[in-house]
Amino acid sequence: VSVALARPLPARHLAGKRHLLLATSHQRLMMLLLLFGAGFALIVFRLTWFAVFTSPATTRDAAAALVPLRADITDRNGAPLARTIDAWSIGVHPRDIIGDRHQIASQLAAIIPTHDEAYFYAKLTQSVAFTYLERRALPDTVEKVNAIGDPAIVFSREPERLYPQSSMAAHVIGFVDFDGHGGRGMERALDARLIDPTTRDDPVALSIDTRVQAAMESELGAAMTSFQAKAAIGIVEDIHTGEILAMTSMPQFNPNNIKDATPDELRNNATQSVYELGSTFKPFTMAEAMQSGTVTSMARRFDATKPLQVGRFTIHDDRGDEQRRWLNMPETLIYSSNIATSRIADLIGEQGMKNIFDKLHFNRPPTIELEEKGKPLWPTYWARTTTMTTSFGHGIAITPLQLANAYATMVNGGIWRPTTLLKVSPGAAPQGERVISPAVSYRIRQLLRLVVLKGTGRKADVPGYRLGGKTGTAEIAEVGGYHKHSNVSTFAAAFPMDNPRYVIVATLVAPKPNASSFGQTTAAWTAAPVVSRVVQRVAPMLGVMPDMNKDIDESDLLPLLWHAPGTDAPPAGAND
Amino acid sequence: MTATYRLKGLGWLAISVIVVLGFYMVSLRVSVERKRLETVDSQIAQADHDIRTLQTEFATRANLAQLEQWNGQVLALAAPTPAQYLSSGQALASLAAGDQPGQATVETAQLVIPTLPVMAPAPDAARDDTSAVAPTSPAHQPTATPVRVAAIKPAADRVSAAVKDAVSHAAAPVRRALADGARGEAMAMLDRKLLSDSTLGDLTRGARAETASLR
Numbered sequence: 001v002s003v004a005l006a007r008p009l010p011a012r013h014l015a016g017k018r019h020l021l022l023a024t025s026h027q028r029l030m031m032l033l034l035l036f037g038a039g040f041a042l043i044v045f046r047l048t049w050f051a052v053f054t055s056p057a058t059t060r061d062a063a064a065a066l067v068p069l070r071a072d073i074t075d076r077n078g079a080p081l082a083r084t085i086d087a088w089s090i091g092v093h094p095r096d097i098i099g100d101r102h103q104i105a106s107q108l109a110a111i112i113p114t115h116d117e118a119y120f121y122a123k124l125t126q127s128v129a130f131t132y133l134e135r136r137a138l139p140d141t142v143e144k145v146n147a148i149g150d151p152a153i154v155f156s157r158e159p160e161r162l163y164p165q166s167s168m169a170a171h172v173i174g175f176v177d178f179d180g181h182g183g184r185g186m187e188r189a190l191d192a193r194l195i196d197p198t199t200r201d202d203p204v205a206l207s208i209d210t211r212v213q214a215a216m217e218s219e220l221g222a223a224m225t226s227f228q229a230k231a232a233i234g235i236v237e238d239i240h241t242g243e244i245l246a247m248t249s250m251p252q253f254n255p256n257n258i259k260d261a262t263p264d265e266l267r268n269n270a271t272q273s274v275y276e277l278g279s280t281f282k283p284f285t286m287a288e289a290m291q292s293g294t295v296t297s298m299a300r301r302f303d304a305t306k307p308l309q310v311g312r313f314t315i316h317d318d319r320g321d322e323q324r325r326w327l328n329m330p331e332t333l334i335y336s337s338n339i340a341t342s343r344i345a346d347l348i349g350e351q352g353m354k355n356i357f358d359k360l361h362f363n364r365p366p367t368i369e370l371e372e373k374g375k376p377l378w379p380t381y382w383a384r385t386t387t388m389t390t391s392f393g394h395g396i397a398i399t400p401l402q403l404a405n406a407y408a409t410m411v412n413g414g415i416w417r418p419t420t421l422l423k424v425s426p427g428a429a430p431q432g433e434r435v436i437s438p439a440v441s442y443r444i445r446q447l448l449r450l451v452v453l454k455g456t457g458r459k460a461d462v463p464g465y466r467l468g469g470k471t472g473t474a475e476i477a478e479v480g481g482y483h484k485h486s487n488v489s490t491f492a493a494a495f496p497m498d499n500p501r502y503v504i505v506a507t508l509v510a511p512k513p514n515a516s517s518f519g520q521t522t523a524a525w526t527a528a529p530v531v532s533r534v535v536q537r538v539a540p541m542l543g544v545m546p547d548m549n550k551d552i553d554e555s556d557l558l559p560l561l562w563h564a565p566g567t568d569a570p571p572a573g574a575n576d
Numbered sequence: 577m578t579a580t581y582r583l584k585g586l587g588w589l590a591i592s593v594i595v596v597l598g599f600y601m602v603s604l605r606v607s608v609e610r611k612r613l614e615t616v617d618s619q620i621a622q623a624d625h626d627i628r629t630l631q632t633e634f635a636t637r638a639n640l641a642q643l644e645q646w647n648g649q650v651l652a653l654a655a656p657t658p659a660q661y662l663s664s665g666q667a668l669a670s671l672a673a674g675d676q677p678g679q680a681t682v683e684t685a686q687l688v689i690p691t692l693p694v695m696a697p698a699p700d701a702a703r704d705d706t707s708a709v710a711p712t713s714p715a716h717q718p719t720a721t722p723v724r725v726a727a728i729k730p731a732a733d734r735v736s737a738a739v740k741d742a743v744s745h746a747a748a749p750v751r752r753a754l755a756d757g758a759r760g761e762a763m764a765m766l767d768r769k770l771l772s773d774s775t776l777g778d779l780t781r782g783a784r785a786e787t788a789s790l791r
Contacts, residue, residue: 066625080635083628164635214640464658537655546658 072203175255207243227511239408280472281393288356334455345391367418460528464546469493471523491527
């Protein structure tokens, strides 16, 4: 009994204990089950979520990958001027190099000959986490460098801005800085438009025509080299829309390799530099004289027999061009007489001269998308002599782009329009502002054509293209006066004169005389031939066909030109 | 009774399994088809990308400064003179009529041959001359592909090669002329790579013959 009585006690005790243990383990198992259940539910929920709400990877993503990070820039015909591509770059983590640095440096120098061993050794021993060895590397180079086999040397593909035409139109296009934003030119002016995700799929079409630009650059470059000029500027503009078809400023930089560019090269002389452009201003004086009614007859004559004395200033005619007689309006322009032009300006008066310059926007920076703009030098004090000197382009300095646009205004019927570097679709040209009447504009066209036929611009004549223009040679202003032997030689022209379509301006800064110019540095011998050659190369491409049987009617002006007795041609003006 | 009832249930099951499987098969086929379409689409996108890179490469290799340099050195093509343009069929007919034997007039047109201020390095020019004189050297058979551009693998990677070339060769010409001989040598190598010597020789001879006939 004692056993029977005693035994169940521990057994019951044991059973209770086991029961407790079992309950705990059940509880634990249950918790584990719930945990697994929760995990499972989470996965199922997530999968459902993906299945319902996530759109699968489609070709739309592949197409989106094609959209460049920065919009392309093309010329007016769609030829690429700037594109973003993937380029290889070779970099190194100098601290992680395992191999012998000297040996790697010599191997690198053998593969990449642009730098020597010392350069690479310096790169490999820099105390930085990462540095580039070569950017825009060739695939071959990447392969060879990979064969060196050091794990610290890494390769990657990076989006790079490429300018297929290299330095062509560099000042117009500009370049992209290391931060990915435009540094100059249209890359800077259109930066927001180029990187905007909604618009970067569409290329931006500039008004530039690569063929015209290339012809201008090659001819201007040849002239600049031949005359050892310090700088050169060339502009071609559509006179009816204000589109710039070519704009070049030399010296140029290469936007593909911007770190080698000098400040001189980066300067856009066409829009940033201001020059006194000399006799190219005379047509503006003529236009104002006719527009204001100061001179009503082309036969009216002005005294150019001797230098003009105004106060303590004396206005001379250029050596070789003096006629020492009374000159009428066409003769004044043909022989580029400073004296006669000054007399006309004196008649027009200060207000009249200010009026025409103001209407031609010579008192403010050029109107163009570029941010590189220079402010013209407008006379601070306007004396009687200022009125006279500005009439032949001294004492007032403007950018060559403004000169081109002013010539466009003179010959297009008298409407000033802002210049633009963006392509203008047909019929979308801005309204513009009227400066001179169509009749005066027609007279100016006749006069400019006469300058090329009979006067200082004969070196620029291209048979068949009916070119008309004006030379301008100004001495470069320096501290304490003008430089006697250093000129800014400009030729501004329009063609074809019977129905003008394009204005072309070529400027050479400080050309040196050579054999081909017979020791001359004036515009007639330096800039005019450039214009002549460019016109001959580009005019047919621009749709201007040469025609020997067409020309502007000069019958009312030709009888006004004086002939020396016994000759049937007016005396030649030697130069500008 | 119960057996048929059970069989009926099994039949329903079988039918629904077949129907569901059928639906699934259709859906599977559609998705396979869609997948193939997507592959084609991505191939198109890839091809577009390749076209773009190749176009860029072509534009870079054929940049106008490079073309003009070749023209200045070898082809000597000139812009047509105004006299070479005829306004009408009548003008053409009168031109042909005047071209009688004995009274043909040779008009020496004022040629505008674009020349870059850059001159090829002297050794290269000499090499061109020799190849022009003796174009039948065994190394350069006339039957060789004249333009080797075509032989370039259309690999997208090549575009950076083009970049490289463009950067070094179409740089500011004046500066290049002043640069040391090593760069000039690199320039000459590019010329050789793109146009074989025999082709250059032929072209030079053609240009000379033409110039001589014009004189």
